[in-house]
Amino acid sequence: MASRIAELAALISSNTQKIDEYLASNSLPRPSFEEDGPVKLGLPAELEAARSATLNATAELEALLKTPDDLLRPILNGTSLEAISRYDMARKVPVGGTITFEELAEQCGLYEPDVRRIIRFAIVHHFIFREPSKGVVAHSAASRRLVDDQGARDGLGVMFDDCYQSFGRTVEAMEKYKGQEMAQTGWALSHNGMSLFETFGKVPAKAKRFAGSMAAFNASPMMSHKHIATNFPWETLGEATAVDLGGSHGELCAALAPTAPKMKFIVQELPRTVQSVNRDALPSAVAPQIEFMEHDFFTPQTVTAAVYIFRQIFHNWADSNVIKILRQLIPALQPGARILVHDLLLPEPGKLPLMMERQIRAMDMLMLSICNARERDEADWRQVFTEADPRFKVLRVFTPKGSALGLVDAVWERE
């Protein structure tokens, strides 16, 4: 019988061959670290599955071939990416050209040996930048993204200029506070005592960058709003009202409105968010269906609606706060009202492909560090609803095919 490493190697070999043949026969560019390397491979669904299987097998093979001692010493130093983001190094490297370490250090106002180690770490660990000849820096495909794409810059900035510091102080926060509040986090310890949302209220540049990174993250098909649109019977609701709590600038409501043209959608948000809404950015065909309303979801709900939506809200809050938020709906709830939660659904351990489970568990750890909150599995979701009030009945908890986020569909039962 073939060993596990031989099995993995065979899987990697057959899948990479299929991908390579597809790219060659369709005259598509091969993956490359060069500055003009493709940003997307353009593979059809079955070859995307082959790519994903290859990445899972490669990660497992790498771990098997390492010694246990190697696995105990992962290199998780984010200082290099933090510096690249903070000093906007990518945009100082000419596209199609090169810059020396001395010149780059001078432009950043940094000590040249520091810039040299920062860049060389990024090259060997992240394939960000290249050193085509000694002492000279050029772009790789990844560093080029940081030149071309604001969302990529925002994402790197949020992760390494904000969250990385939070990771370093999370255990300290756990020991110090033994609490579940947003101001008792690694984030707060590394942001002058301010919680995540207080930081965004007081530092507009960070709020803008976070919004940019969320927009880039939400642009992925796996995050698409269509997963809510197609997994709930909107078209049957007629002239009903839906409320999207913490619905940002109305992106989800704009995506749902065409599926339910008679419905009214109310986006409830904090005052500063409502005040920053540009109604002209809404598609004109659905704009009349959408209203914005200032409302703090920790205060009693005043709108009676058929559906209340929470998309990527509860994973920012600890259970005690989720329960408080759910209870605030009760004054407005009519029997049969639905509560739809669109948030990550934690899988059973080992049931998903490795890379997917890694991403989900990374998000869960991120929530711990930045908001003292968590992602939840099916039992966790059922528990918060039941604890909020036994009259909430959870009907379905599932992850739609092709979606990164799960759906929790609950109903407010008759008294």
Ligand SMILES: C[S@@+](CC[C@H](N)C(=O)[O-])C[C@H]1O[C@@H](n2cnc3c(N)ncnc32)[C@H](O)[C@@H]1O
């Ligand atoms: C992670 S974002 C999710 C935005 C949107 N639902 C989505 O899926 O893209 C969380 C949102 O909750 C809003 N928010 C935070 N605290 C709130 C509160 N107490 N009341 C209402 N909205 C709040 C924030 O302004 C932010 O837009």
